[in-house]
Amino acid sequence: MKHKKPWWKQPGIQIGAVLVAFIVIGGIIGGIFLTQTPPEQPIAFPHNRHVGIGASCLYCHAGATLGPSAGLPGIEKCWGCHQQVQKQSPELTKLAGYVERNEPIPWVPVAIQPEFVRFKHSPHVNAGLQCSACHGDLAKMTVAEAQKGQNMGWCLQCHKSSAPEQWTKLSDCATCHY
Amino acid sequence: MAEVSKGIAEKWGLVVDQDRCTGCNACVVACSMENNVPFTGEDNVAFGRGTYWIYNKRMWEGTYPEVAPAFQPVMCQQCGSAPCEPVCPTFAAVHSEEEQINLQIYNRCIGTRYCANNCPYHARQFNFEDPNIPEPMNSYLNPDVTVRRRGVMEKCTFCVQRIVAGRQTASAEDRPLRDGEVTPACVAACPSDALVFGDLSDPNSRVSQMAQNERQYKLMDELGTRPKVTYLKGGGRNGG
């Protein structure tokens, strides 16, 4: 019997396999990495400073008590304060630019709901939930960061622990999916 | 949430008065516009793939000249014991304990189409292809309803998005839901008031009253599916 290298020891195949593995693993890691890093925002909005001076979340995200989405402040609201206070900073120059051009600021979404999930802010806020329960402690963030592991299991966990007496309703598929 | 559990589950029901129904199909279109049901085009309809969550099963009665169409608008009957549910391998078709209706969870659906075979009412529709709605026509799509992609089943939901919205509005205002506050799109549109929607668990609701009409019958009652939709027979010559 000739001792030939079996096929899985052929260098070409090994290199190919490693390359494929790298691309696949790299793709997965890269994809996960991109989903887990806060996206780049047009203005590096310092949440920590705004929260730090005592601004209420609802001041800017007023929709949270009323409807499905919390909403983002328009340039008018930003400018309403910032033409009075702290006018100079490189980030505020950007803001001034948007105001001047009368363009909406292209904020990039951070927490995304899949299209088949109907999340509404108002029932949660009305039930007395703190914003930080889901969005993290914004006093420690500059731009908002997506919180980890917010999947359906996480939703259900909270529904179960915070209102066990309404579990029937809060675990009903139609609560979020339609 | 602030709402206090009522103890009795809401049981939504629909009554279809066939004597009032003119067969005008306004419900078909209203449903489609509300629920982002895609139009499929002539070829698909000809092939039997027109997607209608509610449609009029028009059969003919009698022969010329005594012939007359028998209109029967049929939508998902939201069966209490639904044949479509247990056969789904992934719990995409489930019974809602809260609303007491059948749910189709699109993202859980893998498209076995078993439920559709097992539905004796043929109320379930399959998305054979992605909806083809050219810009800017997609602007009218209802953001409260998922736009279904190809490969999933869909069906009438009793406009559950309206039920949930109504319930949340009522709870935000700290009051119970009023009778007639929530109406599915078909009921809202029906020009001849042939469709009535409401809470069957409330004996005073209009739908409960009507469901006890002596003309009432359920579609394929013998199958034991316990539909939530009650039909009232047409009046015939001498009324009823």
Next chain:
Amino acid sequence: MAAETKLFGKLKTSEQEHEDPKEQLMFDPRPREELNRMVMEMMTTTTRKFWLWAIGLGAGVVVLLFGAWGYMISTGMWVTGLRRPIYWGVFIVTFVFWIGISHAGTFVSAILRVFKSEFRRPFTRAAELMTTFGLAAGALYPLIHLGRVWVFYFMVPYPNARWLWPNFRSPLVWDLLAITTYLLSSTIYLYLPLVPDLAMARDRTTGIRHTAYKILALGWRGTEAEWFRLKKAIQIFAFAIIPVMFSVHTIVSWDFAVSQVAGWHSTIFGPYFIIGAILSGVSAVVTILYVLRSSLKHMDYFLRPEHFDALGKLILVFSMSWAYFFFNDYLLGWYGGEAAVRQILTVHATGPAAWVWYTMLICNIVIPWLTLWNRKIRRTPWLMFIITLLINVGMYMERYTIIPLTLGHQRTPFDWGVYTPQPIEISIVLGTFCLFTFLYLIMSRLIPLVPVWEVQEGQVAHSLRKVGKAEVPSVTELD
């Protein structure tokens, strides 16, 4: 076998009595070395024709199956002929067909093994291989027919963040479990008796083949402990796989029978499907044996008219049983069934697709009953090939009748529909036929298709004993 032919001989013509025992494989022994050589030559001889077939079928698999499937995934199910209300078409028909075919391997190999039917010996492996590949081809269909195949894993029980598991009340999940069980166990059941033959092949090959056989033979030497263990395991398998086999097709039938669909909701469907499956499976075995016999070197030594004869008798019996169950199902629907069921039966017999129904009856009942009682026909392999092929056509039509034709005529006439398979569907169906044939073709050159040790064991156990003036065939039990 011996007793059977004798009994038959008494009933039948006198030519039977003059049959030379040498015509039977078991009484025509050859030295093991010779058998090995024949089997090895069978495995290693590849003609130009073989490669042409292999390349053709391989291309068929790639283009017809995976090409068409990929196209269907990328564009959606609209390329199929499915429509309201017929949501299951030839995919499920072919699925049931393949699962049915796959019953033969187990039947031939396990049931005949349990009942020590000696004629099974040369073709158990061919039948088991058919089971495995039939299942492999069939098991693709639950994936192919999914609207969203990319999330097929929702059906698989695995823990997830939502703690949401598959619905164990759904027959489709049972299907998944049953087919997985059956596929795994039939593959193992194919593999276990193969080990000694792989060792044999190991001893006669070099290079990559040798390495592969060496790994697969698990270091088989043939010690008493190894034989004992193997026989024990085969025994366990042979007994356990029979109920699994019954369960698989019963569950496939429950896909239909548990539903509310008129014409499907029938208690008789379980046994009806099993009998149908065995009928089509045993027929397919005969079809394949004919092909093997005419295309593989030395196969005509191993496969003889006696085998076709014996299988022919089985087919006749199963054809009659199938007819019984069919009639049973039909009568109950016709007699007391609801109006919708009766309507469906009428439509089957008189509707536009009535030819399907009649083809089914002709192929499954008329043809076998008219031909298979005749010993001469049974012992003519090419005739058997045609008859069994027709039976499988008939069985395909049976499933076609049950699935799209029944679905198209449900309780509301407003929603009736006509189903016509579309090119993509036909392509995928042909593709799985290519896949099955391709795998079989390749495998026929990779593993010993004849279980040499079983044949030799049989030949050793068989002898002619002189009783009075006659030499009587006799069997010794070696264990």
Next chain:
Amino acid sequence: MSDKITRRNFLKIAGAGAAISAVLTGCGPMSRYIVRRPYTEMPEYNQTGLNTYYASTCRECAAGCGIIVRTKEGRAITIEGNPQHPLNRGRLCARGITAQQGLYNPDRVFGPIFQARGDTSRQARTTWDEVIPVVSDALKSPASQIAFLLGTAPDHLFDLVAEWARSNGAPAPLRYSALASFEGRSTLQEAANRTFGKPALPFFDLANAEVVFSFGANFLETWLSPVSYSSAYGDMRQARPTRRGYLVAFEARQSLTAGNADEWIPIKPGSEGLVALALARLIAEARGDDVPAAARSIDPATVAETAGIEPAKLTELARLFAASEHSLAIPGGGAICQHEGLATAQAILQLNVQVNNLGVPGGVYLTNTEQPTTSLAEVYNLVQKMNNSQVKVLFIHSANPVFELPKVLGFEEALAKVPLVISFATFPDETAMLSDYVLPDHSPLESFGYQRMLAAADRPVYSSIQPVVAPLYDTRSTADVLLAAAAAAGSPLPYTDEVDFIQQMIVPLISAGGFYTAPEIQTFWSRWLQYGGWWVTEQGLDTDISAAPSRSAAFSGPIALEEDKQFHLVVFPTQLGDGAGANRPWLQEMPDPMTTLTWNTWVEINPETADRLGIHDDDVVRVTTPYGALEASVYRYPAIRPDTIAIPFGQGHTALGRWAEGRGANPAALLPAAVNESGDLAYNDVVASIALTGKRRPLARVESREGVYGEH
């Protein structure tokens, strides 16, 4: 191997991997998580917010139902009826519900276009600044040579144009739509005038009627105000616990209304007047009254034979009509759109007089609002003038005469003789394609306006129109264009813009006793918009009705046909209305109620006749009338007289966008140019012949042919 990979390389590879995975998932929704785009570019499903509701008026037909449009982020999502609106009370028909498909239709005219009469090489987008002078120059033409052809244009535009025409001595604007012609609106109005002495459309109180005889009026589908009549129909059937209304329909082809009737009497087209007179005689006999003069010479048995029905049936129906408390006879549609249509309409209206069912619940009222409708005869005059080159400028709004008018009339040829044609079409319809300029008006959901109720409101109603979304394209309100151009032309009207005009027009309503009032116009205006219009709280119908004695009429009866060679032709409007609905995909996809057909034109033939002629379903036949021919597939329709064929109107567009074009056939090619006494198209007198073409074209039906008809 792996130890040679530096961190730098690894990052490169990982980056490449990420890029690959982004590309791979780019087609699926996963990409949203990996490559995030700003909110301002997000697809609509992620921008969920609160609903904003606007009250407006449906403009898909002339009825003017009140609607509530739900909008989100400036997009019109769903349309429902306005529950407070006295006409439709929260209900709506298929056409109103699909109005967004007109608003968001990708085939709209995106801005002013210089059309150059279909000469595509010279066709060019232009700007409003360039076209206003063109319009103003056009308005400077001699007043008598300016013509306005308005179709279903909103009332405020009509009022504005009429005012301009009045003050500048131009001919009054024409207001024509095919639907009005099919309904026989002018005939009905004229018949009411002659019978009751008031030129108003009658209002039939269906809800409280007990026995209703409908002659050709398809009020459940298209006739006048289908939503309010459907609502009334529902109440007639089931709102009263003890009595159920009884509906009898007399028409040759079973329409949706006849389909819902308790009895469908398939009389020959053209025999309606005779049947009405025969009924008059039998009713009088049953009631013991004097037989009206007009009916004295009528022999019911002969009439029954002429009409093709059983004499006993006629007597039975007459007794039923005579014996019931509130018996109502409704003339409409084909019954009155024939050469003796006016007399027929009068004869039918007289049945109500005979049972004294005038001005009482369950009877006939007259509506208060004046309803300007132009009969087809006046359009014929316009065509005549165009042909004689007496029209220099033609303005067209909301009308598509090239499609709608009978081809034999030659509008298209006449149009070529007009030096300047300006179309205000929102869609590139057939007429717009043949005009010099297309100056697109806003879509109805983007514009202001008001609409008076057509006929089926039981009180005076002004329904307001307001924009529910910002205009999507470079379109401009026609009223604004005309005001600006008129000002530039030196013939200004005293209004700054459209809103100012509307406000001035509704000022009188402030003190007219509506359900709200306001101290001044701005407050009134905001309520006007909020409620979707203005109306009075009390029922305000004209109960003071007296009838003139019936006029004797001699009916010539139905046309004699050569059996199996000639057929009565019934052309009927469908959910596509006057054809403008053909570019709404959901209206196309909505199954026709009676046939369940979608997306095409069909020819209805009685199966018995079809069998005799060897015609199968889906066979393409050629239908020929003395005026033209068309080809369409056959639908074997069990509810039509064997000597009659029927073709729906609305398809067969050669323009109007992707969903309408090249689909079906336009029966306008088959229609005559003849009009009846009151100027409505006499389309019910047409005799057609059919011939197989040997082709087959399957129709898209929702029903199963096998299941419903037992055919394979």
Next chain:
Amino acid sequence: MYTKVVHMALFKEEQLDHAAESITRLRSLGISDKDISVISGIPFSEKILDRPMNWTNVGRIGLAGAILGFITALLLNFGTPFLYPLRVADMPIFFPIPTSIVVAFELIMLGLLISTFIGVFVETISPSYGPQGYHPKVSDGHIAILFSGPMDLDQQFHSTFAELGATLEHDVEEEKLWL
């Protein structure tokens, strides 16, 4: 390693009787049963060759697998509904007995069959007792008797096997037959 050397005697397939006889003779030469192992191309029962009974755990392992499958089935059937209770039709959520039987049956069979195979696999690849050695002729139907005996009995071995018509090889090396 051993003082005993492994010998191998090869019998042709038709010499089954001689092979059986030779085992008796080896035994009489004082070689115990555990020092003898027979390898053959087809299975012979112990009685044919007059050998001690064999013993295997395959059955027990299979049974254990079946029990494991049953437990899994119980967990899936009756455990998972507790994790996320979902109602389908009118079926009991927590104790759907009839449907659970199907699942249980399949999983029991799956456990049984897979573990039987695993048993075979594990037992086959685990080291075996008795003299090692192999000859390719075995798969040609020859019966090989492997035994280890002291070299001093060499002469007797030769005479015995020559008499019975077998070829005898000495010092059979353990051949690496698997991985």
